[in-house]
Amino acid sequence: MVNPMEKIRIEHLSIRYSDGTESLRDICLSIPANQITVLFGPAGGGKSTLLRALNRLNDLADVQEVSGQILFNGVNILDPGVNVVNLRRKIGMVFSRPVVLPLSIYQNVSYGLELMGERRKSKLDEAVERALRRAALWDEVYDRLKDPASAISGGQQQRLCLARVLALEPEVILLDEPTSALDPVSTARIEGLMQEIKEQYTIVWVPHNVQQAARMADYAAFFLQGELVEHGPGETLFVKPRDQRTQDYVTGRFG
Amino acid sequence: MENTSQRSEWVINLLIKVSGYSSILFVTLILIFLLREGLPALGVTPLSNLFGDRWYPIESYFGILPLLFGSLVVTLGALLIAIPFGIGTSVFISEIAPPWVNSVVKPLIEILAGLPSVVLGFLGIQVAAPLFREAFNLPTGLSAFTGAVLLALIATPTIVSITEDALNTVPPAYRQAALALGATKWQTIWGVTVPAARSGILTAIMLGIGRSIGETMAVMMVTGNAPVLPHGLNALVMPVRTMTATIASEMGEVANGSPHYQVLFFIGIVLFVISLGINIAASWVSLRSKTRAERVLS
Amino acid sequence: MERSLTSARIQQRIGFSLLGLVTFATVLPVLLIIGFIIVKGAPAISWEFLTAMPRNGMRDGGILPAIIGTFYLTLGTAIFSVPLGIAAAIYISEYAPDNFLTRLIRIAIINLAGIPSVVYGLFGLGLFVLFLRLGTSILAASLTLSIMTLPVIISTAEEALRSVPQAFRTVSISLGATRWQTIWRIVLPQAMPGIITGIILGLERAAGETAPILFTGAAFFLPRLPQSPFDATMALPYHIFVISTSVPGMPIQIQYGTVLVLLVFVLGMNLIATLIRQRARARRQW
Numbered sequence: 001m002v003n004p005m006e007k008i009r010i011e012h013l014s015i016r017y018s019d020g021t022e023s024l025r026d027i028c029l030s031i032p033a034n035q036i037t038v039l040f041g042p043a044g045g046g047k048s049t050l051l052r053a054l055n056r057l058n059d060l061a062d063v064q065e066v067s068g069q070i071l072f073n074g075v076n077i078l079d080p081g082v083n084v085v086n087l088r089r090k091i092g093m094v095f096s097r098p099v100v101l102p103l104s105i106y107q108n109v110s111y112g113l114e115l116m117g118e119r120r121k122s123k124l125d126e127a128v129e130r131a132l133r134r135a136a137l138w139d140e141v142y143d144r145l146k147d148p149a150s151a152i153s154g155g156q157q158q159r160l161c162l163a164r165v166l167a168l169e170p171e172v173i174l175l176d177e178p179t180s181a182l183d184p185v186s187t188a189r190i191e192g193l194m195q196e197i198k199e200q201y202t203i204v205w206v207p208h209n210v211q212q213a214a215r216m217a218d219y220a221a222f223f224l225q226g227e228l229v230e231h232g233p234g235e236t237l238f239v240k241p242r243d244q245r246t247q248d249y250v251t252g253r254f255g
Numbered sequence: 256m257e258n259t260s261q262r263s264e265w266v267i268n269l270l271i272k273v274s275g276y277s278s279i280l281f282v283t284l285i286l287i288f289l290l291r292e293g294l295p296a297l298g299v300t301p302l303s304n305l306f307g308d309r310w311y312p313i314e315s316y317f318g319i320l321p322l323l324f325g326s327l328v329v330t331l332g333a334l335l336i337a338i339p340f341g342i343g344t345s346v347f348i349s350e351i352a353p354p355w356v357n358s359v360v361k362p363l364i365e366i367l368a369g370l371p372s373v374v375l376g377f378l379g380i381q382v383a384a385p386l387f388r389e390a391f392n393l394p395t396g397l398s399a400f401t402g403a404v405l406l407a408l409i410a411t412p413t414i415v416s417i418t419e420d421a422l423n424t425v426p427p428a429y430r431q432a433a434l435a436l437g438a439t440k441w442q443t444i445w446g447v448t449v450p451a452a453r454s455g456i457l458t459a460i461m462l463g464i465g466r467s468i469g470e471t472m473a474v475m476m477v478t479g480n481a482p483v484l485p486h487g488l489n490a491l492v493m494p495v496r497t498m499t500a501t502i503a504s505e506m507g508e509v510a511n512g513s514p515h516y517q518v519l520f521f522i523g524i525v526l527f528v529i530s531l532g533i534n535i536a537a538s539w540v541s542l543r544s545k546t547r548a549e550r551v552l553s
Numbered sequence: 554m555e556r557s558l559t560s561a562r563i564q565q566r567i568g569f570s571l572l573g574l575v576t577f578a579t580v581l582p583v584l585l586i587i588g589f590i591i592v593k594g595a596p597a598i599s600w601e602f603l604t605a606m607p608r609n610g611m612r613d614g615g616i617l618p619a620i621i622g623t624f625y626l627t628l629g630t631a632i633f634s635v636p637l638g639i640a641a642a643i644y645i646s647e648y649a650p651d652n653f654l655t656r657l658i659r660i661a662i663i664n665l666a667g668i669p670s671v672v673y674g675l676f677g678l679g680l681f682v683l684f685l686r687l688g689t690s691i692l693a694a695s696l697t698l699s700i701m702t703l704p705v706i707i708s709t710a711e712e713a714l715r716s717v718p719q720a721f722r723t724v725s726i727s728l729g730a731t732r733w734q735t736i737w738r739i740v741l742p743q744a745m746p747g748i749i750t751g752i753i754l755g756l757e758r759a760a761g762e763t764a765p766i767l768f769t770g771a772a773f774f775l776p777r778l779p780q781s782p783f784d785a786t787m788a789l790p791y792h793i794f795v796i797s798t799s800v801p802g803m804p805i806q807i808q809y810g811t812v813l814v815l816l817v818f819v820l821g822m823n824l825i826a827t828l829i830r831q832r833a834r835a836r837r838q839w
C-alpha cells in the first residue's frame with residue numbers, strides 16, 4: 001500500500017564512507033508530500049549524508065557502500081540505471097553556504113534550464129522572473145540581472161540559490177542548514193518563504209538549531225550518530241518525545 | 256536531442272580519457288624509438304670500444320667515457336655555483352626580503368628561466384669566454400668552466416622556484432615556535448625552516464642536476480668541443496665535450512643506420528635513463544613528504 | 554644573556570646582508586644580459602632587417618625567414634599541444650580516479666618534463682622524420698616540440714583547474730549538469746587565465762629551443778620561405794647558433810640583432826603571460 005501523502009520512502013538505508021565511517025545505519029523513514037520534513041540532531045548524525053543520498057550527490061563523495069532503498073514516486077533512485085540528471089532536476093538542493101556560480105544573477109537562475117537545452121530567450125526570461133519572484137528576490141535585483149551574482153548580499157545570494165532550484169520546477173527541495181550563514185532577518189525571510197511555498201513542493205529541511213527545527217517542522221526526524229532515533233509529526237515530537245535521547249536534545253541537555 | 260547530446264558527451268569523455276593517457280604513450284614511444292635506433296650499437300660496436308676512453312668516430316672509436324666525463328664535470332661545476340646562489344636567493348626572497356624586493360627579483364628569475372639557451376651560449380662565446388681567458392690567463396676561454404658558469408645560470412631558476420615552494424609550505428607555526436623561544440629570525444631560518452624544507456630542497460637540487468645534464472646548446476657552444484679524457488686537476492679549465500653536445504653536433508653529419516648513428520642514439524638512451532632516474536628519485540622524495548590535500552565536499 | 558643576544562643580532566645582520574648580496578649576484582647577470590643585448594642589438598634593427606631575406610651568405614640583408622620560421626614552429630606546436638594538453642589536464646584534475654594508472658600518468662608527465670631537449674630531437678628524428686616519413690619539416694619539428702611542451706601545459710592547466718573551488722562543481726552537478734557540462738560551463742572559464750598563462754610559458758620555451766629542431770626541421774639557409782608544413786624552415790634560435798659558430802666573417806651587429814629579435818619574441822610572451830595572470834587575480838570573484 002502506497003500512502004498517497006508519501007513522496008519519498010527510505011527503506012533500510014545504510015551508508016558507509018571509504019574511511020570506514022558508517023554515517024547512516026538502517027534508516028527507515030517516509031517523507032510526506034507538500035509539507036516540511038525536518039531532519040535534526042547533533043552534528044555528525046548523518047543528516048547531510050541522507051540529503052545527499054536523496055539526489056545522488058553522494059556519487060561525488062567517497063562513499064564505499066550503500067544498501068537499502070530510496071523510493072521516489074515508486075522508483076528506487078539508488079538503482080544504477082536511474083537517470084541521475086533528471087533526478088537532480090526533480091530533487092533540488094540548497095546548501096548551507098550560499099554558493100553562487102561565477103556567473104551573472106540571471107545566468108545563475110537560467111543555468112539549469114540551459115543545461116536542459118532551453119535556448120529560447122523568451123522562455124528563459126519568463127522562467128527567471130518567475131523563479132526570482134517566488135524566491136522573493138525579484139524586486140531587489142530586477143534592474144541588475146546582468147551583474148555578477150557575487151555582488152549581492154549573503155542573504156540575497158541564498159535566495160538566489162533557492163530561485164536557481166525553483167526555476168527547474170522541482171518536486172522536492174532539500175535544504176541543508178540553509179540559514180546557518182545568514183543574519184536573523186535573512187533567516188526569517190527564508191523560513192517564511194518556505195512556509196509559503198511548501199504546499200506546492202515537498203521540502204526536506206535540516207535546521208541549524210532546535211528552535212528552527214521546532215518552528216519549521218510539519219514532520220520531524222531526530223538523528224543521532226547515524227541512527228534515526230524517532231520520527232513523527234512536529235507538534236507531538238517536540239512536545240512529547242518518546243525517546244529519552246530526543247527529550248534530552250530537545251530540552252537542550254546536550255548538543 | 257537528449258540522445259545526440261548524450262552521444263557527443265560520450266565521445267568527449269572518451270577523447271579526454273585518451274588524452275589523459277597520452278603522456279604514458281609518449282614516454283613509451285620515446286623509449287621504443289631510442290631503443291630501436293640505439294640498441295643495435297651494442298651488437299655492432301664492441302663493449303670495450305663503447306665504454307672505452309677514446310671518442311674518434313672517423314676511425315670508429317666510440318668510447319663514451321670522455322663524453323660522460325664532460326657532462327659530469329660541467330654539471331658538477333654548475334652545481335657548485337648554482338646550489339649556494341639558488342638556495343641563498345630562495346631563502347632571501349621567501350624569508351627575509353620585503354615584498355617590493357620580491358616584486359623585482361621574482362620576475363627577473365622568471366626571465367632567466369625563459370632565456371633560450373642559445374642566447375646564453377651566444378653571450379658565452381662573445382663575452383664570457385674572452386673575459387675568462389683574460390682574467391685567468393688561459394689558452395682558451397672555451398672550457399668546462401665557462402660551460403659550468405652558463406649552466407649555473409640555467410639551473411638556478413629551477414632550484415630557486417622549487418626551493419621557494421618548499422620553504423613556503425613550512426607551517427608558520429614552526430617559525431613562531433622557534434621565535435617564541437627567543438631564537439633570532441636568522442637562527443630560526445637555519446635551525447628550523449630550512450631543515451623542515453629539506454626534502455623539497457633535495458628535490459630542487461636533483462632537478463637542477465637533471466636540467467644541467469640535459470642542457471645542450473649553451474654547453475655545446477662554449478665548452479670547446481674536445482671529447483678527451485683530461486688528466487689532473489686542471490680539467491675544469493680545459494675544453495670538454497658533453498654527451499648532449501656530441502649528439503647535437505654530430506647527428507647532422509652521420510648516415511642513418513650507420514654505427515656512428517647508432518652510438519649517438521645509444522648516448523640518447525644513456526641520457527634518457529639518467530633523466531628518468533633523477534626524476535623518479537626526485538618525485539619519490541617530494542611525494543614522501545607531501546601531505547595529501549583533501550578535497551572536501553561542502 | 555644581554556651579550557649573546559646582541560651577538561646573535563650581529564650575526565643576523567651579517568647573514569641577512571650576505572644573502573641579500575647573493576640574491577643581487579643572482580639577478581644581476583639577468584639585467585646585464587638583457588641590457589647588453591638591447592644596447593648591442595638595437596642598432597641592427599631596421600625595417601629591412603625584419604622583413605628582408607638574407608643576402609651575401611647571410612652576412613647582409615634581413616632575417617625574415619628565421620622570424621617566419623619561428624612563428625610557424627610556435628604555431629604548429631600550439632596546434633598540437635594546446636588541445637591535447639588541456640584535455641589531459643582535465644582528465645587528471647576532473648576524471649582520474651586515485652589509482653595506479655593515474656600515478657603512472659603523473660610519473661610519465663614528470664619524466665616528459667625532465668627528458669633533455671636533444672633527446673626529443675633524436676626521438677623526433679626516429680619517429681616523425683624517418684619512421685613516419687615526414688622528412689625534415691615544419692610538421693616533424695612542430696610535433697617534436699609539442700610533445701616537449703606538453704608537460705608544461707598539462708601541469709599549469711591542472712593547477713589552474715584544481716584551484717577552482719570544489720563547491721562550484723557540486724552546485725552545478727546538483728542542478729542537473731553532467732560532468733562535462735560542469736567543466737565546460739563553469740570550471741574551464743574560471744581556470745582559463747591560468748591555462749593560458751601555462752600555454753604561453755610552454756610555447757615560449759618551444760620558440761626558443763634549438764636542439765629538438767636540429768635534426769627534425771631546421772635548415773641552415775633557405776633561399777625562399779617555406780611553402781608547406783612539409784618544408785624545412787629556418788628558425789631564430791638555430792639561426793643564432795649558425796651565424797655565431799659556422800659563418801666566418803659574420804658581422805657582429807647582425808648577430809646581436811638576431812639575438813635581440815628572439816629575446817623580444819620570448820620575453821614578450823613572458824610579459825603577456827604575467828599580465829594575464831595579474832589581471833585574472835585582480836578580477837577573481839572567489
Ligand SMILES: Nc1ncnc2c1ncn2[C@@H]1O[C@H](COP(=O)(O)OP(=O)(O)O)[C@@H](O)[C@H]1O
Pocket residue numbers: 017018019021022023042043044045046047048049050061062552
Ligand atoms: N565525504 C565524507 N567522507 C568521509 N566521511 C564523511 C564524509 N562526509 C561526512 N562524513 C562522516 O559521516 C558522518 C555523518 O556526517 P554528516 O552527514 O555530515 O552529518 P550531519 O550533517 O548530521 O552533521 C560524520 O561522522 C562525518 O564525519
Ligand SMILES: [Mg+2]
Pocket residue numbers: 047048049176
Ligand atoms: Mg551537515
